[in-house]
Amino acid sequence: MHKKVLLIFGGVSAEHEISIASATSIFKNIDRDKFKIGTLGITKNGEFVENVDPTQLKPVQEEIKLESIKLDSSDSYYIADHWIDLINMSEVVFPLMHGPGGEDGKIQGLLDSMKKKYVGSKVTSSAICMDKVITKVILDSANIPIVPFVILNKFEYNNSYNSKREEIYNLGMPIFVKPANLGSSIGITKVKSEKELKTALELAFNYDNKVLIEKAIDGRELEISVLGNDTLKTSLPGEIIPNAEYYDYEAKYITGSAELIVPAKVDKQLVGTIKDVSIKAFKELGCQGLARVDFFLENDTNNLYVNEINTIPGFTKISMYPRLFINEGYSYQDLITELIRLAEDNGDE
Numbered sequence: 001m002h003k004k005v006l007l008i009f010g011g012v013s014a015e016h017e018i019s020i021a022s023a024t025s026i027f028k029n030i031d032r033d034k035f036k037i038g039t040l041g042i043t044k045n046g047e048f049v050e051n052v053d054p055t056q057l058k059p060v061q062e063e064i065k066l067e068s069i070k071l072d073s074s075d076s077y078y079i080a081d082h083w084i085d086l087i088n089m090s091e092v093v094f095p096l097m098h099g100p101g102g103e104d105g106k107i108q109g110l111l112d113s114m115k116k117k118y119v120g121s122k123v124t125s126s127a128i129c130m131d132k133v134i135t136k137v138i139l140d141s142a143n144i145p146i147v148p149f150v151i152l153n154k155f156e157y158n159n160s161y162n163s164k165r166e167e168i169y170n171l172g173m174p175i176f177v178k179p180a181n182l183g184s185s186i187g188i189t190k191v192k193s194e195k196e197l198k199t200a201l202e203l204a205f206n207y208d209n210k211v212l213i214e215k216a217i218d219g220r221e222l223e224i225s226v227l228g229n230d231t232l233k234t235s236l237p238g239e240i241i242p243n244a245e246y247y248d249y250e251a252k253y254i255t256g257s258a259e260l261i262v263p264a265k266v267d268k269q270l271v272g273t274i275k276d277v278s279i280k281a282f283k284e285l286g287c288q289g290l291a292r293v294d295f296f297l298e299n300d301t302n303n304l305y306v307n308e309i310n311t312i313p314g315f316t317k318i319s320m321y322p323r324l325f326i327n328e329g330y331s332y333q334d335l336i337t338e339l340i341r342l343a344e345d346n347g348d349e
Contacts, residue, residue: 004091006087099181175215222237229289238323282309
């Protein structure tokens with residue numbers, strides 16, 4: 001019997017196109033001997049569109065255009081007349097929406113209400129990990145090292161910004177200004193002087209009502225993949241060499257200038273520390289299924305800091321999360337199969 005797996009992708013966030021790339025890769029590589037595939041696209045306007053062929057979508061499209069990219073009935077996938085029927089028909093759902101609307105617990109809440117099993121973390125954990133500020137507060141309370149930061153919301157910015165100035169400047173320069181709830185380095189600015197700060201804050205506030213301001217760490221960017229529910233497996237860490245000012249959206253997705261080093265060249269003791277901290281962070285934040293944990297390793301001090309945790313990391317064949325486990329001996333297809341198995345277990349291993 002072929003298990004019915006539904007891919008949900010697209011979404012209203014600025015990471016819409018990245019989500020399509022992840023869905024396309026899984027759609028092409030999932031084991032068709034084990035699974036029948038359904039697809040549910042979500043436009044940038046939030047419209048649910050059933051039976052979308054992700055392989056026909058182009059990143060430049062502003063919307064998922066329905067008429068020319070519908071799936072036809074096939075032995076390897078299933079279709080329905082309405083998106084609710086499509087979810088009801090599925091046995092496991094694979095959410096692939098990065099950022100707000102997909103990675104923040106909203107789609108997970110819908111699936112929970114429909115009593116559907118799905119890949120990845122549940123509602124609360126998804127919402128926590130999407131919010132960089134709440135993530136930092138929880139990690140800090142668990143004595144997991146984090147980069148020094150200041151929180152600024154839009155009301156404070158508009159009404160009492162001067163009272164926050166000193167707190168921000170005490171971080172020193174340079175600093176990073178980030179929307180609290182977004183990924184893929186969208187809306188982020190590296191600020192080197194006071195005169196650049198206002199422009200950076202206004203950009204971040206275009207994406208979120210809450211902004212995170214962090215000390216800029218001069219160091220290496222390391223990432224590790226975690227797999228499992230109760231029993232966890234970790235990869236070796238990988239390293240990102242941005243070949244730019246920092247690992248921004250352009251370096252990630254447009255110029256492709258960044259290098260991904262798999263595995264990273266770090267000593268065994270540090271590898272053990274990174275693995276231990278990753279597992280602790282994964283558990284403290286209540287994650288399930290998968291997550292990519294991102295670190296900074298400071299050059300001068302060799303201090304290790306958790307930067308953030310991604311509960312729905314990029315999932316193309318060349319994305320860091322799958323690449324790290326491929327390095328551990330998994331095939332890309334087998335990793336997809338294992339994530340679906342973990343979703344079926346629903347936290348019980």
